[in-house]
Amino acid sequence: MIKRILIANRSEIACRIIKTCKKMGIETVAVYSDIDSESLHTKLADYKYCIGGTSAKESYLNMDLIIEAAQECGADSIHPGYGFLSENPEFNKKVIESGLTFIGPNFESMALLGSKTASRELMIKNNVPVVPGLKSNSGALEDYINFANSAGYPVLIKAAAGGGGKGMRIVRQEGELEESIATAKRESMSAFGSEEVFIEKYIEEPRHIEFQVAGDKFGNYIHLFERECSLQRRHQKIIEESPSTALDDELRERMANAAINAVQSAGYDNIGTVEFLLDKNNNFYFLEVNARIQVEHPITEEVTNTDLVEMQINISNGLKLDTAKIYTQNGWAIECRIYAEDGFNNFLPSSGKILYLQTPEGDGIRYDSGIETGSNISVFYDPILAKLIAYANTREDARLKIIDALKNNVILGVRTSIPFMIKLLESDEFIKGNTYTNLIEQKYNEFTKYDDESTLHYAIAAASNINRSADSYTEPWLGLGKWEILSNFGE
Ligand code: ADP
Ligand code: ADP
Ligand code: MG
Numbered sequence: 001m002i003k004r005i006l007i008a009n010r011s012e013i014a015c016r017i018i019k020t021c022k023k024m025g026i027e028t029v030a031v032y033s034d035i036d037s038e039s040l041h042t043k044l045a046d047y048k049y050c051i052g053g054t055s056a057k058e059s060y061l062n063m064d065l066i067i068e069a070a071q072e073c074g075a076d077s078i079h080p081g082y083g084f085l086s087e088n089p090e091f092n093k094k095v096i097e098s099g100l101t102f103i104g105p106n107f108e109s110m111a112l113l114g115s116k117t118a119s120r121e122l123m124i125k126n127n128v129p130v131v132p133g134l135k136s137n138s139g140a141l142e143d144y145i146n147f148a149n150s151a152g153y154p155v156l157i158k159a160a161a162g163g164g165g166k167g168m169r170i171v172r173q174e175g176e177l178e179e180s181i182a183t184a185k186r187e188s189m190s191a192f193g194s195e196e197v198f199i200e201k202y203i204e205e206p207r208h209i210e211f212q213v214a215g216d217k218f219g220n221y222i223h224l225f226e227r228e229c230s231l232q233r234r235h236q237k238i239i240e241e242s243p244s245t246a247l248d249d250e251l252r253e254r255m256a257n258a259a260i261n262a263v264q265s266a267g268y269d270n271i272g273t274v275e276f277l278l279d280k281n282n283n284f285y286f287l288e289v290n291a292r293i294q295v296e297h298p299i300t301e302e303v304t305n306t307d308l309v310e311m312q313i314n315i316s317n318g319l320k321l322d323t324a325k326i327y328t329q330n331g332w333a334i335e336c337r338i339y340a341e342d343g344f345n346n347f348l349p350s351s352g353k354i355l356y357l358q359t360p361e362g363d364g365i366r367y368d369s370g371i372e373t374g375s376n377i378s379v380f381y382d383p384i385l386a387k388l389i390a391y392a393n394t395r396e397d398a399r400l401k402i403i404d405a406l407k408n409n410v411i412l413g414v415r416t417s418i419p420f421m422i423k424l425l426e427s428d429e430f431i432k433g434n435t436y437t438n439l440i441e442q443k444y445n446e447f448t449k450y451d452d453e454s455t456l457h458y459a460i461a462a463a464s465n466i467n468r469s470a471d472s473y474t475e476p477w478l479g480l481g482k483w484e485i486l487s488n489f490g491e
Helices: 011-024 040-044 063-072 089-097 107-114 116-125 141-151 174-192 249-264 297-304 308-316 395-407 418-425 428-432 452-472 476-488
Strands: 004-007 027-032 047-050 077-079 155-159 168-171 197-201 207-215 221-233 236-242 271-278 284-290 332-339 356-358 365-369 384-392 410-412
Touching: 004 011, 004 063, 011 027, 011 040, 011 308, 011 365, 011 384, 027 040, 027 063, 063 077, 063 089, 077 308, 089 107, 107 116, 116 197, 116 284, 141 155, 141 174, 141 197, 155 174, 168 174, 174 197, 207 249, 207 284, 207 308, 221 249, 221 297, 236 297, 236 418, 249 271, 249 284, 271 308, 297 308, 297 332, 297 365, 297 384, 332 395, 332 418, 384 395, 395 418, 395 428
Parallel strands: 004 027, 004 077, 027 047
Antiparallel strands: 155 168, 155 197, 207 221, 207 271, 221 236, 236 332, 271 284, 332 384, 356 410, 365 384
16 A cells, blocks of 8 residues: 655645645655755655756656655655656656556556557547547658648647647648648657657637546546636646536537547556547547646546545555446536746746745635745746636636636736736636637737736736846836836826
8 A cells, every 4th residue: 555655746736746645644755856945845745855956857857866766765656746757658667667656557558648649549449539630750741731631721730749738830831831840840859859740630719628537457437527628828728627618418428438438448547638629510539648647637626526636546556446436527617727927928937936925715716836935936847836726606606706816816926827817717708618729829919908907917917027127127117118007006
């Protein structure tokens, strides 16, 4: 049985895992880089271990060092969280080979699902619908041109090893194809160490709908319904909700069956997420399996009253899933990812010190955070600061609740995505549930228009910039740039 877990991660997800471990009476070891020595996750864990380094490569991606740390600290298992090494089958295998438990699926299934091209092939074999496309980059340019002509433009060039929205290129006409393939290959090589790309039909204004699934070591599978993650910037989610406004019971069941079929066909044995695109005619297409805990897992936890980290640990302990249990989807949950980036300036990353943090509280409000007043936000890691989740009986109540909570989430010192998310949640499109993956891109100017309502939030955004400008300008007010309008605030 698992007694001491080393968490090979940082920030909010490390803190989230510690919370469940405390509840289960399991000890935790936090690892940290040189610049993370004061990070919240190191304070919450029972033990901490410095793996040194600054960049992800030197620290949280250093497999051997992390395994060594686990052995030195007497940990019996490793939880990889999301991002970093979480979907790396080589790491998974090394952990097992060193006699530790990897809290996640077996490495064979992880390897099979890790490549978007290999998993596409597997899905085709198992009758799970995929986006029309070609196998891989083995073909010549002519194959791409022929495919694009028969499927029709736009098409999408994707990295087989892609993740986090990276390594994708939309192509709108034949003349752009050759260059886009070369760029995608280059991007994929530098981000993922692989040149393999493939071509897919670009689905217009789709919704992103994914299913939370789980399998155990005995071949049992369950699903915990869907999450809609259509609100994205740069192909990466920023607001998610469960249930989705787009599904009725019949479609939900068909997609859930396809999701279970997808993981079952790979011999998958832990919790995971099967991502789909849903087009305007309610056709759904498999995108990929995320073989790990998902950033947006809390909304599923809220509507199904389940602890997904606990489920991961139980499965890794060799416990059976309770297949007799009937899971239901109750109420509505919305999550906002609070990023250290400027929503009003094309989501430009922001770094600095958190000078002040006020976290929202209240019935149905959950704040999964990796920060506190005094935390340093560096440019070296993902800019996620926290996740705000609101739960209520109805979608409208959850929407109003999360807007209110966002307004009470004061973060000074870095720019955040909060003011932008308030505008998005107040838009007609969100209210009506008319969401699709390129909505933010299409209506960006509308969502970022100045009005009185959001004055306070502009003020907070501006105030947070004063800190940064104080370092880089002799006259701090100069650093306010376009926020100078605030000199009239309150008059
Ligand atoms: P989810 O699929 O759980 O919603 P994301 O796709 O946003 O999550 O990715 C989760 C986190 O992991 C993000 O911080 C993202 O930047 C990072 N990430 C995901 N996949 C990769 C990858 N292959 N390489 C690097 N970072 C990744
Ligand atoms: P990642 O591994 O980076 O998460 P995914 O394949 O899951 O990559 O796609 C991420 C997002 O990119 C989707 O949610 C969607 O917005 C967009 N996307 C991916 N494939 C397509 C496609 N064929 N057509 C339209 N949008 C797509
Ligand atoms: Mg994805």
